[in-house]
Amino acid sequence: MSARTLTINQTLVSAREGESVLEAARDAGITIPTLCHLDGLSEVGACRLCLVEVAGSSRLLPACRTTVSEGMQVQTDTPRLQEYRRAIVELLFAERNHVCAVCVASGHCDLQDLALHVGMTHVRYEYLAPSCAVDTSHPRFGIDHNRCVLCTRCVRACDEVEGVHTWDIAGRGVAARVITDLNVPWGEATSCTSCGKCLLACPTGAIFPRGSTVAEVQRDHSSITRIMTARGERW
Amino acid sequence: MDISELHAIAERERARRTSIRIHCCTSSGCMASGGVVLHEQLTKAVSAAGRQAEIETVAVGCMGFCGLGPMVVVEPEHLIFERVRPDQAAELVGALAGKPCSIERGDPQHPFFARQLPIVRRNGGQINPERIEEYIAAGGYQALYHAVHDLEPNEVIEELTRSGLRGRGGAGYPTGLKWATVAKSRGERKFVVCNGDEGDPGAFMDRSILESDPHLVLEGMCIAGYAVGASQGYLYVRGEYPLAISRLQKAIGQARRLGILGSQIFDTAFDFKIDIRVGAGAFVCGEETALIASIEGRRGQPRPRPPYPAEQGLWGFPTLINNVETLANIAPIINGGADWYASIGTAQSKGTKVFALTGKVRNTGLIEVPMGISLREIVEDLGGGTPDGVAVKAVQTGGPSGGCIPASLFHTAVSYETLAEVGSIMGSGGMVVMDASTDMVELARFYVDFCMDESCGKCIPCRVGTIQLHRLLSRIRAGEASRAELDDLEQLCNLVRDTSLCGLGQSAPNPVLSTLRYFREEYEALCQPEP
Numbered sequence: 060m061s062a063r064t065l066t067i068n069q070t071l072v073s074a075r076e077g078e079s080v081l082e083a084a085r086d087a088g089i090t091i092p093t094l095c096h097l098d099g100l101s102e103v104g105a106c107r108l109c110l111v112e113v114a115g116s117s118r119l120l121p122a123c124r125t126t127v128s129e130g131m132q133v134q135t136d137t138p139r140l141q142e143y144r145r146a147i148v149e150l151l152f153a154e155r156n157h158v159c160a161v162c163v164a165s166g167h168c169d170l171q172d173l174a175l176h177v178g179m180t181h182v183r184y185e186y187l188a189p190s191c192a193v194d195t196s197h198p199r200f201g202i203d204h205n206r207c208v209l210c211t212r213c214v215r216a217c218d219e220v221e222g223v224h225t226w227d228i229a230g231r232g233v234a235a236r237v238i239t240d241l242n243v244p245w246g247e248a249t250s251c252t253s254c255g256k257c258l259l260a261c262p263t264g265a266i267f268p269r270g271s272t273v274a275e276v277q278r279d280h281s282s283i284t285r286i287m288t289a290r291g292e293r294w
Numbered sequence: 295m296d297i298s299e300l301h302a303i304a305e306r307e308r309a310r311r312t313s314i315r316i317h318c319c320t321s322s323g324c325m326a327s328g329g330v331v332l333h334e335q336l337t338k339a340v341s342a343a344g345r346q347a348e349i350e351t352v353a354v355g356c357m358g359f360c361g362l363g364p365m366v367v368v369e370p371e372h373l374i375f376e377r378v379r380p381d382q383a384a385e386l387v388g389a390l391a392g393k394p395c396s397i398e399r400g401d402p403q404h405p406f407f408a409r410q411l412p413i414v415r416r417n418g419g420q421i422n423p424e425r426i427e428e429y430i431a432a433g434g435y436q437a438l439y440h441a442v443h444d445l446e447p448n449e450v451i452e453e454l455t456r457s458g459l460r461g462r463g464g465a466g467y468p469t470g471l472k473w474a475t476v477a478k479s480r481g482e483r484k485f486v487v488c489n490g491d492e493g494d495p496g497a498f499m500d501r502s503i504l505e506s507d508p509h510l511v512l513e514g515m516c517i518a519g520y521a522v523g524a525s526q527g528y529l530y531v532r533g534e535y536p537l538a539i540s541r542l543q544k545a546i547g548q549a550r551r552l553g554i555l556g557s558q559i560f561d562t563a564f565d566f567k568i569d570i571r572v573g574a575g576a577f578v579c580g581e582e583t584a585l586i587a588s589i590e591g592r593r594g595q596p597r598p599r600p601p602y603p604a605e606q607g608l609w610g611f612p613t614l615i616n617n618v619e620t621l622a623n624i625a626p627i628i629n630g631g632a633d634w635y636a637s638i639g640t641a642q643s644k645g646t647k648v649f650a651l652t653g654k655v656r657n658t659g660l661i662e663v664p665m666g667i668s669l670r671e672i673v674e675d676l677g678g679g680t681p682d683g684v685a686v687k688a689v690q691t692g693g694p695s696g697g698c699i700p701a702s703l704f705h706t707a708v709s710y711e712t713l714a715e716v717g718s719i720m721g722s723g724g725m726v727v728m729d730a731s732t733d734m735v736e737l738a739r740f741y742v743d744f745c746m747d748e749s750c751g752k753c754i755p756c757r758v759g760t761i762q763l764h765r766l767l768s769r770i771r772a773g774e775a776s777r778a779e780l781d782d783l784e785q786l787c788n789l790v791r792d793t794s795l796c797g798l799g800q801s802a803p804n805p806v807l808s809t810l811r812y813f814r815e816e817y818e819a820l821c822q823p824e825p
């Protein structure tokens with residue numbers, strides 16, 4: 060495997076061929092905010108938080124889906140990017156009902172961390188305040204659509220790691236929802252093995268263990284990664 | 295099958311024809327106004343007059359002047375009859391024997407016809423799209439024969455590149471370059487996909503081509519397959535186009551029976567199959583990566599590019615995706631030559647473009663005009679201006695991805711570059727004419743509403759940004775917003791445009807940005823006065 064040298068924020072960085080800009084930046088100690096990305100899962104480039112400026116490209120590119128190339132010049136933190144990231148996080152907070160004060164994941168939530176990271180002080184957009192269901196039909200877990208950010212990490216963890224594909228998305232636009240099996244209550248989803256990988260993957264309090272209360276859910280996303288790497292090493 | 299058989303079919307077809315042909319449009323537009331019944335009645339009227347030996351009635355495809363349908367044209371004299379009712383069938387046939395006739399007559403020299411340059415619509419209104427013999431008699435499938443027998447794949451691509459043809463699906467990507475990329479990409483298999491999703495509100499150019507001349511598109515796909523090295527093609531047509539689908543199915547069956555599709559086409563080693571895939575009517579499925587997902591049987595959602603479909607498309611194999619109208623240009627280019635095609639249009643935009651002309655304009659319908667024609671000529675000469683003679687205010691091109699061009703810029707020549715310069719796009723060909731009564735803020739809100747509904751929801755800026763845009767526009771429209779919020783509107787537009795994943799979100803703010811650019815005073819008039 061050959062190496063590539065690129066510049067990220069004026070710093071020369073070396074990266075492995077085929078690696079993403081996100082990986083290269085992280086190895087160099089440069090943080091790029093992400094949400095739909097989770098180590099070990101395929102990249103969908105959906106949340107747009109990792110967008111970076113690349114010299115020679117008129118469009119902003121998602122660092123998670125952009126492969127490094129020799130001599131590439133990347134900017135990850137320009138005022139424009141900072142502004143766009145903050146606006147995207149605000150859009151998310153305005154979309155559903157993210158009331159941290161009563162959320163099981165408060166304090167252990169990627170969305171909260173993101174809001175801090177991008178310096179969000181208020182939400183400039185109108186809160187859409189949709190009425191979303193909470194499904195507690197599964198004996199061990201629940202899904203609260205009020206907290207879902209549609210990152211599809213649960214969908215991919217279930218499909219790519221557990222190999223089951225219980226989760227998917229139905230509907231489109233803001234009406235899109237994660238569903239289990241053919242849109243049946245989770246407890247009736249016969250494909251679900253109750254492995255809990257979706258819970259580990261979920262960045263917010265949307266998927267939660269039943270019986271947990273405010274700020275109780277702590278999870279370690281890296282366990283998904285461990286499974287994926289272990290599999291990678293074995294094969 | 296060799297070339298002499300192709301000629302023989304054409305010969306037989308010409309010999310079979312009667313001296314007078316009554317062409318009656320039975321495509322979707324005229325069908326809705328009674329074209330099919332009219333065709334039946336005309337056939338009966340010819341029998342009743344005992345003139346079957348010299349007159350035949352032909353159910354043809356769209357002639358373009360859909361606003362005046364059902365249209366009937368009698369050849370070879372080219373007599374045009376407009377808005378013909380089924381009960382007028384006998385009168386029309388009588389008119390051919392010199393009897394008096396009260397049916398509205400069209401003028402073939404009318405600028406609506408005279409200013410057009412039909413290339414892809416050449417057979418529209420001339421042939422029965424359900425009979426391959428008529429297509430062959432009109433010179434059909436000779437380009438394919440010539441390509442597979444006399445040209446190397448790279449020579450076909452070379453010809454296309456020299457012709458200057460660019461994609462008619464909206465973005466105007468050079469077709470020759472796209473074909474060359476797919477041809478050079480390595481893959482065990484390759485695919486050709488025809489994009490017939492046509493989801494823009496108000497657009498029906500592709501439907502008309504598919505309904506009126508399905509073989510022209512099949513021939514383009516076959517030539518594409520030969521050039522890029524694919525043996526399978528998919529025609530993705532939206533489910534709302536049942537007539538197009540049934541005519542395509544017939545056309546594929548007929549071509550297969552003659553050995554023009556399938557294995558060893560024209561007795562060469564080239565195999566090519568075409569299957570139809572029916573879309574379920576989501577606008578986003580016209581986006582190429584979403585379309586691919588849809589054909590693969592997955593949720594129709596875009597994915598980031600690169601990799602482009604030319605390298606990794608259907609099931610990961612190199613895939614050529616072209617629009618219906620793009621593919622309809624292929625056979626004419628191979629027949630007429632690159633030099634002929636490149637002689638039409640402007641320096642960067644060659645050939646013709648089909649537009650669906652609608653709105654506040656006297657003559658509505660489909661027009662095929664050479665690139666470089668000015669918007670004024672289209673609106674005033676072909677379109678005949680507004681019905682009540684009031685001034686035209688603007689035209690909207692490119693549908694929900696496009697923008698409004700004010701009348702002061704009507705000298706703009708139609709080309710990919712010039713339309714982009716004035717803040718719109720060529721798009722797939724919707725063209726809506728507006729007069730002073732059109733409320734531009736409401737217009738922008740209409741298109742944003744469309745994009746909001748059609749957003750797939752995958753990426754945040756488009757999913758949530760479009761609904762926030764809609765909320766803001768609604769507030770402005772209701773007189774609840776302050777002037778400062780116009781800046782918020784513009785910022786939100788920039789965010790959605792710059793950060794969305796696919797073209798839907800990236801272009802959704804265009805109708806807002808272009809109306810803000812040219813009609814800002816209409817927005818300001820709705821805003822609350824500064825305190």
Ligand SMILES: Cc1cc2nc3c(=O)[nH]c(=O)nc-3n(C[C@H](O)[C@H](O)[C@H](O)COP(=O)(O)O)c2cc1C
Pocket residue numbers: 460461462463464465466467472489490491492493494577578579580581582583615616617618620621722796797798
């Ligand atoms: C939201 C969206 C909708 C689209 N819809 C269509 C469509 O209906 N028909 C089409 O040909 N291209 C459509 N396109 C463009 C296609 O992605 C693609 O560029 C095109 O089919 C390529 O063909 P061409 O090179 O012949 O233009 C759409 C693009 C976007 C972003």
Ligand code: SF4
Pocket residue numbers: 206207208209210211212213214237257260261262263265266
């Ligand atoms: S439930 Fe959680 S993991 Fe699944 S899409 Fe929603 S936020 Fe993402």
Ligand code: SF4
Pocket residue numbers: 578595596748749750751752753754756757794795796797798799800
């Ligand atoms: S821009 Fe809109 S349609 Fe395109 S991927 Fe994002 S949400 Fe889906």
Ligand code: FES
Pocket residue numbers: 092093094095096103104105106107108109110121122123124
């Ligand atoms: S992390 Fe790259 S787009 Fe979401």
